[in-house]
Amino acid sequence: METATHQGPPTAGFADHRAVVVAVDHHPWPYFTVTLEVPFANGEQKFANCTPGQFVMTLAEFGLEPYLRRAFSVFDIRTDANTTQIEIFGKVIGLGTEGLARLEPGKEVPLLGPLGQGFTRSASPTVKPSALIAGGIGSAALLLWARALLEQGEAFDFYYGGYAACDLALSERFEELARASGGELICATESGHRGHHGYITEPLEQALAQGRYGALYTCGPEGLMAKVAALGSQYQVPGQAALETEMGCGYGACLGCAVAHQDGRFRLCCKDGPVFALDEVVW
Amino acid sequence: MSTVDLSVKVGPLELANPVLSASGTFGYGLEFAPLTRLERFGGLVTKGLSLEPLRGNPAPRIFETRGGMLNSIGLQNIGIEAFLSDVLPGLADFPPKVVVNLFGYEREDYSTLAARVDAVEHVAAVELNVSCPNVKRGGIQFGHDPGQLEELVASVRKATSKPLIVKLSPNVTSPVALGKAARDGGADILSAINTVIGMAIDTRTRRPRLHTIKGGLSGPAIRPVAVRIVYDVAREVGLPVIGIGGAETADDVLEFMLAGASAVQIGTALFRDPMQPNRILQDLEQRLVSEGVGSVRELIGAINIE
Numbered sequence: 386m387e388t389a390t391h392q393g394p395p396t397a398g399f400a401d402h403r404a405v406v407v408a409v410d411h412h413p414w415p416y417f418t419v420t421l422e423v424p425f426a427n428g429e430q431k432f433a434n435c436t437p438g439q440f441v442m443t444l445a446e447f448g449l450e451p452y453l454r455r456a457f458s459v460f461d462i463r464t465d466a467n468t469t470q471i472e473i474f475g476k477v478i479g480l481g482t483e484g485l486a487r488l489e490p491g492k493e494v495p496l497l498g499p500l501g502q503g504f505t506r507s508a509s510p511t512v513k514p515s516a517l518i519a520g521g522i523g524s525a526a527l528l529l530w531a532r533a534l535l536e537q538g539e540a541f542d543f544y545y546g547g548y549a550a551c552d553l554a555l556s557e558r559f560e561e562l563a564r565a566s567g568g569e570l571i572c573a574t575e576s577g578h579r580g581h582h583g584y585i586t587e588p589l590e591q592a593l594a595q596g597r598y599g600a601l602y603t604c605g606p607e608g609l610m611a612k613v614a615a616l617g618s619q620y621q622v623p624g625q626a627a628l629e630t631e632m633g634c635g636y637g638a639c640l641g642c643a644v645a646h647q648d649g650r651f652r653l654c655c656k657d658g659p660v661f662a663l664d665e666v667v668w
Numbered sequence: 669m670s671t672v673d674l675s676v677k678v679g680p681l682e683l684a685n686p687v688l689s690a691s692g693t694f695g696y697g698l699e700f701a702p703l704t705r706l707e708r709f710g711g712l713v714t715k716g717l718s719l720e721p722l723r724g725n726p727a728p729r730i731f732e733t734r735g736g737m738l739n740s741i742g743l744q745n746i747g748i749e750a751f752l753s754d755v756l757p758g759l760a761d762f763p764p765k766v767v768v769n770l771f772g773y774e775r776e777d778y779s780t781l782a783a784r785v786d787a788v789e790h791v792a793a794v795e796l797n798v799s800c801p802n803v804k805r806g807g808i809q810f811g812h813d814p815g816q817l818e819e820l821v822a823s824v825r826k827a828t829s830k831p832l833i834v835k836l837s838p839n840v841t842s843p844v845a846l847g848k849a850a851r852d853g854g855a856d857i858l859s860a861i862n863t864v865i866g867m868a869i870d871t872r873t874r875r876p877r878l879h880t881i882k883g884g885l886s887g888p889a890i891r892p893v894a895v896r897i898v899y900d901v902a903r904e905v906g907l908p909v910i911g912i913g914g915a916e917t918a919d920d921v922l923e924f925m926l927a928g929a930s931a932v933q934i935g936t937a938l939f940r941d942p943m944q945p946n947r948i949l950q951d952l953e954q955r956l957v958s959e960g961v962g963s964v965r966e967l968i969g970a971i972n973i974e
Contacts, residue, residue, distance in 0.1 A: 631729070631731060631732075632730075634942075638694045638942075640744050642730075643724060643744075645726060
């Protein structure tokens with residue numbers, strides 16, 4: 386029997402942790418990072434199985450508004466002798482994100498994760514480098530993947546676009562990884578205050594026209610990701626996108642985060658994604 | 669800790685405790701059981717199932733509002749056959765009673781579905797969804813017309829001997845009239861309420877927040893509406909009632925029971941905190957102990973309005 390609902394693999398190995406806020410930094414407002422500490426339990430390291438592109442669901446406080454948890458990419462992970470530190474990188478756009486940006490060290494928050502399916506290599510390692518393309522806060526999904534590529538000896542350029550210069554928050558962290566891999570940071574702002582004056586996909590397209598990349602990995606506004614997908618199709622370069630949708634639960638129970646798939650069915654962003662191949666999504 | 673009796677009898681349906689998961693709030697099965705402790709629930713109600721799989725509505729399907737959320741999932745489901753073959757066997761050793769939520773387009777769809785599960789051992793009861801607000805033909809015509817509802821329930825009654833629950837819509841002038849129609853058609857139990865039709869608009873883009881424009885509101889925002897309808901229906905229809913609508917704590921469960929509910933379904937609260945079932949049952953037990961109540965059954969309809 387044909388099923389209209391894709392039954393993807395359940396997300397394995399996630400749990401609801403009690404995490405303690407150890408740092409909140411503004412880069413500047415509305416961009417912020419929150420570092421959360423999850424102690425090992427019985428010597429067992431938490432988030433050990435977390436892969437780049439996976440996400441967590443969290444909330445500053447259980448109240449009436451915001452009511453549901455919010456989804457955040459795992460921006461960075463650090464592990465020491467007996468704790469795991471999860472860093473999330475966010476932008477204040479509503480009450481949920483504002484609550485997190487106003488957290489203070491010592492506060493305990495619920496942290497469900499790691500959730501979803503992360504990035505995998507779209508092309509086998511070739512002589513061609515990859516391009517990572519971030520639009521604004523979409524960069525949050527790409528840091529761990531950039532580091533994974535670097536650690537595997539693969540070069541990449543990091544494209545970072547936004548409206549104004551301040552929308553390219555934490556660009557130095559991406560630049561450091563890109564340079565270490567043998568690539569570079571390429572910026573664009575619509576306001577023209579930093580890098581290329583216009584869309585980030587414009588310098589990307591120039592490079593694609595010269596056949597520079599073997600794979601594209603992107604996260605950002607839907608318009609940007611759709612353009613990257615179109616360019617990937619035009620220049621026959623495969624890639625993946627980390628999608629963002631409204632999510633109720635983050636673990637496949639509410640069926641709220643539908644993503645239209647090329648096969649005519651829906652996928653769940655939380656469970657089947659948030660990372661999808663560029664050519665499987667209906668943009 | 670002294671033990672209190674949490675077991676309830678909801679018409680012909682016997683439950684270890686009065687707390688169930690609501691339809692549409694935990695998928696179908698056990699994938700999340702280790703996380704959510706759903707195994708402690710008295711029962712769980714499946715996502716609405718139809719004869720054929722349904723793909724559901726396009727995004728955006730949900731939007732959070734103060735104290736709740738609007739949803740318009742559109743009854744996405746894997747279909748009854750996939751549920752029975754792929755999901756239900758995994759629930760066989762699961763302590764909670766499994767209630768299948770069924771919906772169709774025509775009266776025959778409901779009776780065919782009910783007949784399909786009639787002989788299935790691990791199906792403890794059938795809940796009819798006659799009130800989904802989110803699809804053009806989700807059975808809502810039955811849930812809003814007493815005459816049609818009575819005929820529908822009567823035809824389902826002939827198709828199954830399982831305990832039969834009819835889930836009432838709050839989006840009608842008189843839920844009691846619909847409850848009486850369901851009773852006269854042969855329902856054993858009423859559950860109330862389904863989501864309340866609502867709507868939200870993004871004032872910057874001037875676009876509706878949901879693809880389908882309107883959706884169903886759930887969460888604590890609707891609890892007083894649900895308590896009122898449970899109170900009316902329990903007093904005036906004469907069937908046992910399962911309360912649904914924004915319950916998220918043991919106190920909320922007790923409120924529904926005092927209003928007349930014999931059991932309560934937990935829905936939206938599961939999304940934000942999958943451990944909530946555990947806490948509800950723990951708190952419920954402690955609350956009864958501290959109040960010297962030996963059995964939770966003593967509280968059903970025990971509202972004091974003198």
